[in-house]
């Protein structure tokens with residue numbers, strides 16, 4: 001039943017009691033008497049509980065027992081198995097141990113007992129789930145272990161593969177019985193070895209020293225760290241200031257030089273601080289999915305001017321995290337978010353900057369939409385995500401639209417094949433819960449000739465948003481963000497902006513005779529593009545144009561400030577986007593909105 005976990009010892013320094021300074025601090029910071037810990041995990045949803053501890057010889061033991069089993073049997077098991085590891089004799093040599101185990105040097109199983117917090121021995125017929133309480137003491141021979149039941153625990157701790165000087169390093173971490181914001185952090189840097197010393201050391205690994213200022217969840221290495229690896233020691237904690245077993249991770253490679261000036265550096269001068277309570281800083285950004293950035297077509301046809309390393313995921317993620325963190329936004333709507341990027345990279349990073357993330361995957365795709373909101377300004381009331389093709393097909397709201405489309409089976413089929421989704425989140429202000437807002441995020445069909453398809457997609461999206469903001473939550477304002485793949489001269493833009501589109505608009509024939517359709521559409525909103533109509537939001541070698549918008553409910557919201565886009569010179573320094581100084585082929589739109 002015991003499993004030897006030697007390989008995890010390095011990752012569990014705290015279990016050995018060497019680095020228990022952090023782990024043993026009580027609520028008031030007082031040091032508890034030095035005692036090894038026995039970590040017990042016991043949750044109602046699972047039939048077994050686990051007991052983890054480190055024996056005197058340094059070997060870690062991990063045991064799983066039925067929660068309902070009487071304590072006596074678990075203790076007997078511990079006695080039996082600890083006999084193989086708890087005496088010093090067993091540690092002396094492989095030979096001695098082999099002899100001992102062969103019976104040449106018989107080892108007596110140690111006496112094992114569990115004492116409750118008040119010092120009484122726990123009766124052997126008490127079921128495990130009840131017996132192993134926090135603060136109990138497990139005695140194995142001479143050794144005593146303090147029982148910690150369900151302490152804050154790190155279930156995942158990971159550093160990104162690529163580290164750049166000047167760019168924030170945000171660990172991916174997951175906790176059980178704790179929270180990332182209550183964990184303790186200590187960052188270390190490799191000790192720089194003098195060339196002469198390195199030669200005599202014969203390539204031996206250098207030591208670690210504390211990185212100056214490295215006690216936060218996010219660490220930004222400086223140029224002084226170039227060439228050095230980083231190490232993070234994380235102690236899981238909870239809001240009660242209870243701390244669990246620390247764990248450490250080392251970066252796989254050293255910190256590398258950053259790219260110098262980036263297109264967002266100047267924009268960050270406008271967004272140093274989070275806006276006050278009456279304002280909502282909103283960002284929309286197509287971040288260019290990794291699954292599209294590194295295809296043969298992308299490298300050779302779409303972005304042949306981009307340095308190959310600038311198209312790599314890790315590199316772009318470094319830029320993206322810094323860019324997004326520096327906007328101090330309240331709402332961020334992203335498009336082309338790879339599922340793994342959301343879970344492993346952007347989600348954890350923006351979490352560290354106070355943003356909560358929601359993700360909507362496109363059907364049969366690996367990318368989708370993400371909406372982030374600032375946790376201390378908003379909380380989530382409800383989500384109403386839809387697939388646009390499915391809603392058109394099935395939702396009673398779209399009965400009229402279905403009838404209008406019925407005469408055009410080819411167009412109908414085309415819309416049905418598209419995987420576009422609409423992410424809808426209803427939030428309320430934490431400072432004034434009566435202030436509710438609907439955040440909609442979408443990415444419409446991309447084809448230059450797909451204007452008619454996008455008109456239908458927009459109509460489906462708006463009918464659903466109307467349902468949420470009129471029927472479900474009467475009269476709440478909407479912010480409708482996205483990559484609409486529509487220039488200001490397109491039918492889609494004039495439909496959203498004016499509230500209607502005529503059946504004779506030229507976009508109904510955007511894809512020729514075969515794919516032609518015609519209808520008039522209306523919607524009840526008064527929507528305006530908050531950032532106006534910039535010359536471009538997408539700038540690639542073969543095309544540039546304004547395709548992204550933040551449409552706001554002009555009845556309820558007004559624009560306080562639009563963060564200027566990067567200059568044409570900045571955008572074209574490396575010919576076009578993406579580049580070493582810009583992570584996407586699109587440019588983020590950012591504005592501060594005010595409740596009217």
Ligand code: 4LC
Pocket residue numbers: 291292293295297298302446447448485486487490538543545547
């Ligand atoms: C992509 C593209 C599409 C916006 N746009 C125009 N042409 C494009 C060609 C390609 C975007 C274009 O990057 N993608 C195909 O799937 C993805 C990706 C998704 O967004 C992909 C897959 C594999 C490899 C690379 C990418 C375009 C040019 N002029 C326009 C005018 C309007 C709308 C779109 C365009 C208008 N109004």
